[in-house]
Amino acid sequence: MKLKIKKEILQDGLNKVSKALSSKTLIPVLSGIKFDLSKKGLTLTASDNDITIQNFIEAKDVMDIETEGSIIIQGKYVLDIVRKLPDEYINIEVIDDLKILIYTENSEFNLNGISQTEYPNVNLEESKKPIKIPNNIFKSIIDQTAFASSNDESRPVLTGLNFKINGNILECNATDSYRLARKTIQLDQVVEESYNIIVPSKNLIELSKIMPDTEDLMELHVFNNKILFKFENLLFQSRLISGTYPNTSNLLPEDSLLTVSTTVSSLYSVIDRASILTSDKEKNVVTLETDDNKLFVRSSSLELGRVEEKMVVEKDNDENIHISFVAKYMMEALRSFPSDNVDISFVGEIKPIILKSKEDPTLVQLVLPIRTY
Amino acid sequence: MKLKIKKEILQDGLNKVSKALSSKTLIPVLSGIKFDLSKKGLTLTASDNDITIQNFIEAKDVMDIETEGSIIIQGKYVLDIVRKLPDEYINIEVIDDLKILIYTENSEFNLNGISQTEYPNVNLEESKKPIKIPNNIFKSIIDQTAFASSNDESRPVLTGLNFKINGNILECNATDSYRLARKTIQLDQVVEESYNIIVPSKNLIELSKIMPDTEDLMELHVFNNKILFKFENLLFQSRLISGTYPNTSNLLPEDSLLTVSTTVSSLYSVIDRASILTSDKEKNVVTLETDDNKLFVRSSSLELGRVEEKMVVEKDNDENIHISFVAKYMMEALRSFPSDNVDISFVGEIKPIILKSKEDPTLVQLVLPIRTY
Numbered sequence A, B: 001m002k003l004k005i006k007k008e009i010l011q012d013g014l015n016k017v018s019k020a021l022s023s024k025t026l027i028p029v030l031s032g033i034k035f036d037l038s039k040k041g042l043t044l045t046a047s048d049n050d051i052t053i054q055n056f057i058e059a060k061d062v063m064d065i066e067t068e069g070s071i072i073i074q075g076k077y078v079l080d081i082v083r084k085l086p087d088e089y090i091n092i093e094v095i096d097d098l099k100i101l102i103y104t105e106n107s108e109f110n111l112n113g114i115s116q117t118e119y120p121n122v123n124l125e126e127s128k129k130p131i132k133i134p135n136n137i138f139k140s141i142i143d144q145t146a147f148a149s150s151n152d153e154s155r156p157v158l159t160g161l162n163f164k165i166n167g168n169i170l171e172c173n174a175t176d177s178y179r180l181a182r183k184t185i186q187l188d189q190v191v192e193e194s195y196n197i198i199v200p201s202k203n204l205i206e207l208s209k210i211m212p213d214t215e216d217l218m219e220l221h222v223f224n225n226k227i228l229f230k231f232e233n234l235l236f237q238s239r240l241i242s243g244t245y246p247n248t249s250n251l252l253p254e255d256s257l258l259t260v261s262t263t264v265s266s267l268y269s270v271i272d273r274a275s276i277l278t279s280d281k282e283k284n285v286v287t288l289e290t291d292d293n294k295l296f297v298r299s300s301s302l303e304l305g306r307v308e309e310k311m312v313v314e315k316d317n318d319e320n321i322h323i324s325f326v327a328k329y330m331m332e333a334l335r336s337f338p339s340d341n342v343d344i345s346f347v348g349e350i351k352p353i354i355l356k357s358k359e360d361p362t363l364v365q366l367v368l369p370i371r372t373y
Helices: A007-020 A075-084 A135-148 A201-210 A264-274 A327-335 B007-020 B075-084 B135-148 B201-210 B264-274 B327-335
Strands: A002-006 A032-038 A041-047 A051-058 A062-067 A069-074 A089-095 A099-103 A107-112 A131-134 A160-175 A179-200 A217-222 A226-231 A234-239 A258-263 A285-291 A294-301 A305-312 A322-326 A341-346 A353-356 A363-367 B002-006 B032-038 B041-047 B051-058 B062-067 B069-074 B089-095 B099-103 B107-112 B131-134 B160-175 B179-200 B217-222 B226-231 B234-239 B258-263 B285-291 B294-301 B305-312 B322-326 B341-346 B353-356 B363-367
Touching (some): A007 A041, A007 A075, A007 A201, A032 A062, A051 A201, A069 A075, A075 B264, A131 A135, A131 A160, A131 A179, A135 A179, A135 A217, A179 A201, A179 A327, A258 A264, A264 A327, A264 A341, A264 B075, A327 A353, B002 B007, B007 B032, B007 B041, B007 B089, B007 B201, B032 B075, B069 B107, B075 B107, B131 B135, B131 B179, B135 B160, B135 B201, B135 B327, B201 B234, B258 B264, B264 B294, B264 B305, B264 B327, B322 B327, B327 B353, B327 B363
Antiparallel strands (some): A002 A089, A179 A363, A226 A234, A258 A341, A285 A294, A285 A322, A294 A305, A305 B107, B032 B041, B032 B069, B041 B051, B099 B107, B160 B179, B258 B341, B285 B294, B341 B353, B353 B363
């Protein structure tokens, strides 16, 4: 293997695939990045057995392809080397079978490589009929819902994001049983088969980090136990979580007692301040109460003291509400709205709270209240 | 106690004194900040028994001083509250003896306070003849030397910065026995008494963070077992380390075999890259070698591979050197120079390496070589 490549292009590719490198892998070869050079271009692959990322750099973006070949290079070191080299172009050459030479005018790195034959077989096959979605829409699905998934491995299905596709409707749900985030979008195509799959949310969060915010179409290739995302020159494959995702539709109340309209930013900072005095940042329960057009958020701790925050809101009727919830859940739900206006609907003290925004009707956030007495 | 104060001024004062708050204090009252309000102004005090910081906000900078008084408020919470309040002015009032009310138009915090009688007696006395130094000069002393102190508590004197004052000369030394940083400055005054004291470097690093970069004079008040720094409206007191600081003057060689001149930035990045393949970031030994006007930095690891970096330098004669040192120590020494030019003098393979800069003759950095064979 022998090539010359623009530093910037190589660094970008390495950064992207490195999201699949795990520091705690038990299989040493998986701490490496696989380089495959052919006349068509350079393919970089990294995997932690849970996700696999492959980036293809086309021949036109590689300066010189002198000798084809494959080798595995320690991921952490090659990233560091490429990042710290000041040169515009970098040469990489395999000498003596498993010795890698990375060099520029004044720098020369001689690394021990691993034979590509030791790399596990990663099958990044594509399906015949992929589902197509614009990159930026799919990125927003992840960013607006995945945070509501559970981190608790005792119920594996809740650690994933549920994708349901029927016809031209894609519905995504994330819930940790205390809150629910739902995004429903209309596809530009009618999908023949229906799907109901669960993708690990932590993998999707890594995916979102390397996805471009463009309107170009990405492809979803769904298989029985895995899913492949394809965009630009990247392949990102994740396992699926097996099991049945709970039906969340009956959680969303049909009517509401009262809807309060306000700005995301002001309500967010009111709840943020009201939760300062709760000592446990994970279980910071605050109480919300309306009185005419005033909204109060309060919390108290025997040890520390109490807070009362006040703000003016719009209401759709004269009803009032008195309800308690976990500040963190409400703040994360508020933060998921791209616009600054939000409508919060209440059904009753022990009924789910619903957040919607007129500017983004595809998104619904639900937060369950906490009984405080 | 009852006052109204500009948020910005209070936040700045709280931020400064909070550097003395320790999260691991065994004395609960020391996790609080003491507020003392008199007609003259508001005094904020925090201490962890090792350092004490006091900030005085003059009456003219406090909007309203209604009732004098003192109280201790939980440091972490009052900082968070003041930081997150959006208002321009903040009201603070002690009600019912130990209840503190912090309020603005729409926010009301009711905190449990601690009686000021429980606060340890902090004696921030001043000496009759303080030593005066411009703020920015003293800040540069700390920034350019304190990093070379030891973190190893088994030799306490080396965890401090040694200040020696004789006449109008102030010499500061920091060494962890592997390297030495020395800064020598001329004072604008002749100090009658001579001093030889050791101040804990970690305390000085906290001091540097809150010091302004101005040419105004700060005052050093030296006592037997403590030192008080006074600048702007701040008092910063630290304990001294008892013991005798090693004599470091005989470490600095008088002659040199060879002096290499180069830029700090290029040599820094050459050493940075040469140390990528050393697996232990604390003990990353690299070898430097000159050959004519070329300088090579190399390192190797059996497991990972080897690096060679090359650069062109100026030399004062035809001698050459081959020497090894800890990359981290050399990089930290290089980083301490404010200008980009540096002269590195070598006496021999097992003799100290000396770094100086024509632009800042007050600073000398010494790095001991490592025998590699």
